[in-house]
Amino acid sequence: MEPVNQTLVSEFLLLGLTDDPELQPLIFSLFLAMYLVTIVGNLLIVLTVISDVHLHMPMYFFLANLSITDICTSTTTIPKMLVDIQTQDHSITYIGCLSQICFVLIFGGLESCLLAVMSYDRYVAICYPLRYTVIMKPQLCVLLVLVSLLITTVNALIHSLTVLRLSFCTHLEIPHFFCELVQVIKLSCSDIFINNLLIYSVTSLFAGIPLAGIIFSYTQIVSSVMRIPSADGRYKAFSTCGSHLSVVSLFYGTAFGVYMSSAVSDSSFKNVVASMMYIVIPQMLNPFIYSLRNREIQGALRHLFNKKSFLGLCS
Secondary structure, three states: OOEEOOOOOOEEEEOOOOOOOOOHHHHHHHHHHHHHHHHHHHHHHHHHHHHOHHHOOHHHHHHHHHHHHHHHHHHHHHHHHHHHHHHOOOEEEHHHHHHHHHHHHHHHHHHHHHHHHHHHHHHHHHHOHHHHHHHOOHHHHHHHHHHHHHHHHHHHHHHHHHHHOOOEEOOOEEOOOOOOHHHHHHOEOOOOHHHHHHHHHHHHHHHHHHHHHHHHHHHHHHHHHOOOOOHHHHHHHHHHHHHHHHHHHHHHHHHHHHHHHHHHOOOHHHHHHHHHHHHOHHHHHHHHHHHHHOHHHHHHHHHHHHHHHHHHHHO
16 A cells, blocks of 8 residues: 555544444434433532532542543544534544544543542541541642643653654554544554554553552552451441442453453454443443442432422522
């Protein structure tokens, strides 16, 4: 295939999930429903945390930031796909594709870092309860979020800038519903050794450190909880971690599924489905996990809806 300099590449073509016209309305409805559920569910979590003073604690501050990150992750990919299906125009500009790669990496990495920060918060709360308010000061909470954002932004910019040096072939079709880094690199006619090295080294580093932090935190939590003499005390301590542990399992489970799918399978459809499980499903389910497993969130949500109903009746 004839190489094309990156300055001459004007657009890529996103092939989406399927080219079957009969399935397009079903896919559109399904993704629209999932996107709306994601936005509404995560917005409710953010509004609940903001409106209820009992939730003005580090754990829920991080949860609100996680919900905002989930909204941003979904908004980076799904609206573009919905517009493509509706207009039957699956093209995306070169700059738009690079921007999508960058933002997906930023928000995906930020979610990983926030989950690690939340596990550290649970570690301090359970292992050092008397020093919790001293350690988890508001300044530290804000700093942890900002540092997480800085780290993931640097990671995303490194990958995006290395894509800029690539020349692409005349075949510019991406077998995906968004510009995934690996799929874009595969279209290049240049030497992609550096890009692949960065994917497996830098990304593993940025993903491995938060995961190691989560494993360390929960190892210490389990060790501390098992020293509690009463069964009720152990259950109460573990229950404060249940929601977070479920979200961690969902996020890293789907991420591991994406990695294994790309490593052992050459099927583009399987890779797309695996990526959808990672980039769409966790963001949609996170609000349900926290609202169903966390009594404080449940109570705050009921209070929020009751207040809205009261204000509606008064007006």
